[in-house]
Amino acid sequence: MNSQPLLQAIIPLVADIARELPGAERYRRLLEAVRILMPCDAAALLRLDEGWLVPLAVDGLSADTLGRRFRVDEHPRFASLLEAPGPLRFPADSPLADPYDGLVEGHEGHLPVHDCMGCVIRLDEKPWGLLTLDALTPERFSRPDLDALQSFASLAAATVSVAGHIERLESRVVQESLRAEGYRLAAAPRTRTLLGRSPPMRQLHKEIELVAGSDLTVLIQGETGVGKELVAEALHAASTRAGRPMVSLNCAALPDTLVESELFGHVRGAFTGAVGERPGKFELADGGTLFLDEVGELASPVQAKLLRVLQSGQLQRLGSDREHRVDVRLIAATNRNLAEEVRAGRLRADFYHRLSAYPLQVPPLRERGRDVLLLAGFFLEENRSRLGLGGLRLEASAQAALLGYDWPGNVRELEHLLGRSVLKALGRQPRRPRILSLVAEDLDLPHVPGRVEVAESGDDRPAEPPMNGPMSEAVDAFKRNLIAAALVRHDHNLAASARSLGLDRGNLARLARRLGVPTDKGR
Incomplete structure (x- = not known):
């Protein structure tokens, strides 16, 4: 390959290393440069995250790709790239399915990728992620392109390293150094995160960063189905308590007689059926976070006892006079207007003011614009994996229908609708397809787009x-x-x-x- 195109692509990136740029912009410029150097139909940068590949930037792929998470052991091309010592090319006759089949932007129907290559990006001799290039034309890539990609990989690693360093510095400024580690739960790695790039979601992320490092009680408010529990998990993961457990309780799922026992624990004989001593959620969450969902459902006597624990850090198990001291950060959530509940006499005013030390409002999906496509990509990838499909994509008409709908049930409604639509669309196929495309009619949305x-x-x-x-x-x-x-x-x-x-x-x-x-x- 002539060195001139290589220099034209690399020089601006080298200059960018010394500039202050957001990580997303650095990644966009990286993909733009690689497509100048090696013209292709699509390029993507993916970060490796505990067995999953998470797209950080795409160029030439559909918008919902950024919402997907690719499990490495389900995509043999990705697995091969991560294990290879250098760049790899997959020609049109490769038997390994391409994860991007049908996702290349601007092409309708089941148009597969015919030529693909990629390489692993390493930081400190460890795989950090992948850089991939895809072409719809057979024999698009050649041996010189592999050599150029090898040269480009080191610069890509430097770009990624700089972006990560800047992100860590910014995290220190807002005292959120743990956020870079993502969600760390006591039990297992979490596969769902708080997705969203719309202005309301960017504002929500900023507020999460601001309050996560404190021990203020947070009241998460929002309509049913907006993802309040994910917000609570993000707060815990970005806090200094991230290494300790986060314990959850849905206050609406238990009768009043059991909520108190669940929260504070009980001793043997405290009530009928209490055959042994049992710690409550507060003690299980000691040193960590307690998340109370639907907190507006708590009865007044439980509110009073909960208020005492929040104020003093001391509790008594049911049937016991022994004091237990706990160190717990409380996060609560509700879809009710708690101020109105106070005025109606259904909620104690002192309890409400203690809960709402820092209120967070989660925006409904109808206010989040194109976030619906990111979320759709995430849920489609889950369905693709569960059903064993080679690909699952949205046609332009389906994307427009999703963007035009009002989503009264929010993210939960989107998840259920896509799962239902995929099954129905699959059932209408005369034979099982490798790539399944959803059109607007498959979604069965209860409205006419544009009205x-x-x-x-x-x-x-x-x-x-x-x-x-x-x-x-x-x-x-x-x-x-x-x-x-x-x-x-x-x-x-x-x-x-x-x-x-x-x-x-x-x-x-x-x-x-x-x-x-x-x-x-x-x-």
Whole structure:
């Protein structure tokens, strides 16, 4: 290979090493350079994480690829690359399935990868991850390309090393040095993480970083299905208690008579059926974190006892007068409005104020934009692995349908819908395909894309812009429907409605006045 293209690709990357750049931008430039050096249809950078390969950056692959996690022992090409001493090429006749088949951007249908090569990136002589290149044209790569990739691998390792070093420095600034280690639970490595790159999720990540290192009690609020437990796990994993257990209890899953025993433990004979002494969740979580889900369901007597433990760090098991001292960081979650519960007399005010030392709001999926595709990629990869498929992808129509839906059930609804849709689509195939593509019709979403549903005055019919007349009138009508729908969803909270529409609160108020949309609930 001529040295000129190699120099053209490498010189900007060398210059970037001395610059302050976000890790994501460094990785993007790395892939851009490798595609200049070795023209191909797609490139990807993946980090090895306890037997899984996690995409950090992709160029030429569909957006949902970034949400996937590839298990190495299920993808023989990845396993071969990690074990090889240098770059490897997989020609079109390779019997090993390509994990990216059907994922190359801008191509409809089951178009497979015909030429592929990649190499392991090593840091401190240990495999850190992979750099992969894919082409839809057979015989695209040659021996000189392998040599160029070998030369490029060292620079890729330097880029990765610099990005990691900067991330560690930034973590120290916010006193979150443990976050780089990811989720560390006492039992087993966790395969699910808090995915999201939308502005609301970036803000949530910043708040998690800010509060995780403290011992403040955190109250996680959000609708059902938004992933409040994952937020709690992220807080624990990024805290100084990460090496200690995180213990969880769903307060709504137990009757009031058992919740107290679960929390504080009991001694033999404390109640019928108590045949032995048993520690509660607080003692099991000593030194670590206790996560109470649906905390608004606790009865008032339990609230009072829990408040005492939070204030003094001392508890008594049921049926015992012996004091036990515990050191526990409490994280609570609820889908209720606890301030309203206090006003209604169903929740103690002192308990509420103790819980909400640091409130965190988890955004609903409808406010997270293209995060739905990242999450879809994650769930599709899980389904692909579970069903033993060679590939599972979303056609453009399916991606548009996912982006256009309102997701009242949030991430949980997305997970269940994709699992159901994959099974139905697979059942309609005359024979089991190697790559299964989902189209919009497979998703069976309960709405028509592009229509905005607004339920007012008992009328829940979809509101549509007029199909005739000047374009300006149609645009204004469409804006009215969007604003009215957002206000209904957020109970006429103007700030929350503005966030969901990506507008400033004042701009939304002025736009609503111009269009004649009432922003007050009573009007």
